[in-house]
Amino acid sequence: MNLRDLVYGLYARRVEGRLDHDQVPKHIGVILDGNRRWAKASGGTPEQGHKAGADKIQELLGWCAETDVEVVTLWMLSTDNLNRPEEQLVPLLGIIENAVRALAADGRWRVHHVGTMDLLPARTQTVLKEAEEATRTNAGILVNVAVGYGGRQEIADAVRSLLLDHAERGTSFEELAETVSIDLIQEHLYTRGQPDPDLVIRTSGEQRLSGFMLWQSAHSEYYFCEVHWPAFRKVDFLRALRDYAARHRRYGS
Numbered sequence: 001m002n003l004r005d006l007v008y009g010l011y012a013r014r015v016e017g018r019l020d021h022d023q024v025p026k027h028i029g030v031i032l033d034g035n036r037r038w039a040k041a042s043g044g045t046p047e048q049g050h051k052a053g054a055d056k057i058q059e060l061l062g063w064c065a066e067t068d069v070e071v072v073t074l075w076m077l078s079t080d081n082l083n084r085p086e087e088q089l090v091p092l093l094g095i096i097e098n099a100v101r102a103l104a105a106d107g108r109w110r111v112h113h114v115g116t117m118d119l120l121p122a123r124t125q126t127v128l129k130e131a132e133e134a135t136r137t138n139a140g141i142l143v144n145v146a147v148g149y150g151g152r153q154e155i156a157d158a159v160r161s162l163l164l165d166h167a168e169r170g171t172s173f174e175e176l177a178e179t180v181s182i183d184l185i186q187e188h189l190y191t192r193g194q195p196d197p198d199l200v201i202r203t204s205g206e207q208r209l210s211g212f213m214l215w216q217s218a219h220s221e222y223y224f225c226e227v228h229w230p231a232f233r234k235v236d237f238l239r240a241l242r243d244y245a246a247r248h249r250r251y252g253s
Contacts (some may be wrong), residue, residue: 019067019238021244025198027071028064029220031212032057032219034204034228041228047091052230054099061109063237064141071142071194073114075212079150082119093120097127100145104131108140114190115149117159124148144191151214158188158215199244201237203229221247 032053039049049121057074064072082089103111111131120128128147162185166176185194196216200209205226209217223240225232 004042011201018154019241020245021068024067024069024241024248025221025244026069027073027195027197027199028069029073029075029197029200029213030060031075031200031202031206031210032200032229033206035230037204038228038230044239046088047095049230050092050095054095054102056230056232057099058102058106059234060232060237061103061143063142063234065108067241069141071144071197073144073146073197073213075146075149077115077147077149078210079116079119079148079153082148093124096147097124100131100147101128102142103145104134108138109135110138110140111135112142112144114154116153119148142194144194145210149190149212151209153210154190154213155185155215157190158185161188185216189215194222199239199240201225203227203232222248246252 031214035049035053036046037049038052039046042049044052051229061072076099077092081092084092100111103109111128111134113132115126115127124147128145131145162180163176165188171179191213196218197213197220199222200212200217200220201223202209202212203225205224207224209222221244225236225240225245226234227233
């Protein structure tokens with residue numbers, strides 16, 4: 001171990017030791033940004049960047065388990081990403097499929113897909129469905145894998161689901177107009193039944209949400225980190241938690 005690693009380890013333990021676990025967010029959303037930029041800076045290929053980013057996920061979940069986080073949402077592929085050229089998209093989907101299989105095989109996490117399943121290739125759909133089924137009874141962290149996800153698409157899907165549900169019940173448009181509410185729409189979101197994210201972390205220095213959990217993040221705190229996702233360290237994670245704990249959440253009041 002060199003001096004830099006020693007100092008880093010001491011600093012990380014110091015930050016962790018001062019962390020108040022009562023102030024830890026229960027649900028963290030993470031925008032996994034910067035894989036390709038990390039690869040370019042390292043002299044690697046985009047595929048190597050995505051693979052390094054996928055490998056980082058298990059580390060993150062381990063840190064979350066150590067700090068009593070209960071739900072983690074990982075934005076792995078947006079609906080916009082599905083428009084990438086086939087030579088870029090096919091390898092990326094393969095890496096995501098392997099990452100989801102690894103999450104299911106780990107045995108600690110409960111995997112749940114959030115996104116529009118119909119937009120994804122059949123093989124990817126199968127991997128996601130099998131991971132959900134295999135981990136359904138696991139007691140660990142609930143891991144939402146956002147694949148083929150877009151915030152506006154989610155709201156559109158929720159409204160469509162609500163309309164179809166009430167059409168099957170024979171509800172008239174007049175009756176529906178009188179009963180529709182925030183709570184009713186929320187029951188049709190991909191994350192129905194889950195707490196909204198307390199903290200949203202975005203790596204790679206970009207300071208925007210890009211449509212991530214538009215509905216659920218209305219009262220979330222945001223933490224923007226300069227480091228690219230594959231280089232995200234435990235101390236970066238702990239700093240995000242420390243920053244969150246120092247804020248006074250107002251919930252619009």
